[in-house]
Amino acid sequence: MLFNNPELRDLLDIKIYVDTDDDIRFIRRMQRDVNERGRTIESVVNQYLATAKPMYHQFIEPTKRYADIILPEGGANKVGINMIEAQLRVI
Template identity: 70%
Template sequence: MTELKKPVIIGIAGGSGSGKTTIAHEIADQIHDDDHITMITQDSYYRDNTGVSMADRQKINYDHPDAFDTPLLVKQIDQLVHRQAIEMPIYDFTEHNRSRKTIHVEPSDIIILEGILVLANEELRDLMDIKIYVDTDDDIRFIRRLQRDMKERGRSLDSVITQYLATVKPMYHLFIEPTKRYADIIVPEGGSNDVAIDMLTTKVRDIIAKNNA
């Protein structure tokens, strides 16, 4: 039996609204469909809050490392590394809870993992071939988060502002921004940085070539 090649694991971290998802999709688009790419978002791995009242769910600090089920994320990324399929959780942001449904994910050659704290955990970092930190100004990130949460997650203007000031901004400076020291590459201004995206894509192709040699 031919030994399976290790997939390329790309970790993309940065504050909420920094442009992590845009960069992930730009890399995927530039690699094209010749290679199978799987996108994993850390947001899917918020803890299961079943049994917690809605009032208490709304009080949870979702920008703190403890809000995530990191052991499950590490386990499932490791399974994909070893070419095993996973059942990825789905998180319902309107209910502040994990859905009963999951998404079946088959192993692939390239796995892009993006999330605010994907560089905070040593076990996760050790699984990555490339570690990226997206560095975007606070004002821009806040505006993007405001637009997203109101449009996609059914949040009110007041609730977004209150959450940002109470937890999002302080947690960013306490837990997220310090993880940039673990990054191989720091990308200023998120998805609008075409030069950085071209460099990243070239590096990914280089790793793929080495893995397939």
Template identity: 70%
Template sequence: MGQKPLVIGVTGGSGSGKTTVSRELVARIADYLPVFLQQDAYYRDQSDKPFAERIKTNYDHPDSFETDLFVADLQRLLRHQSINKPVYDYEQHTRSSEVITVAPSDVIIVDGVLLFNDSRVRDLLDLKVYVDTDDDIRFLRRLERDIEERGRTVHGVIEQYLQTVKPMYHQFVEPTKRYANIIVPEGGKNKVAIDMIANQILAMLKKFD
């Protein structure tokens, strides 16, 4: 294997199926023991703010991420060094006190809603995948996920979607589609596209063997 790990970036709007695509890719190249790193872990720590202020956080704006740390951790993995990945507590709207140690690998798959937004991140990606899914489907998936997994109310999810998620998607996420090498319609249900991407990754890895 070559000196530099292969880095695959997967992005798309909230609820597009990008994490499903990423996990499918991880499963298909499991023999290479890939690292799976999610941009969501790098939401800024807000423990210095009162809870009433934290719940107003616009999670779909680039400023909500600690991108400097995300880039630094990616660069450490590229140097074959371990990182301490943050853990975000969605119910408390701030970073948890725990971290997860992530060992380096020859393949790194990263996903995130604003993954292609910062040129420093884009420059580290060898293959850029954009998952393109209809707005209504993305909203319904987000509604289900946030209620089941993140302790939100229906009213809260709808309000957040209309006030920040949808406008931020059109302002910051959708325009980054132009940076993609591959665009996947219909997210995790598109098995043909996932197979094609997995085969492309395997071909890229074999060049390093």
């Protein structure tokens, strides 16, 4: 949500959007909510479909247009991570 605020965006030297597949985000949420928060699978699925996924697509995903770098595949993108790391060393 940081990228939604123009004043904050202007303060950033580099803006990176870490893009992760919907399925991966859901699996991570499911594991966290069931294992750490004691929620049921049904409650996690219902909440994800009713609010989390629609809100992501409405509010979060559109902000990637403000990013200088879009990193696909999240943390699994080693080439992209290495490129970002090299660029950050220059800054």
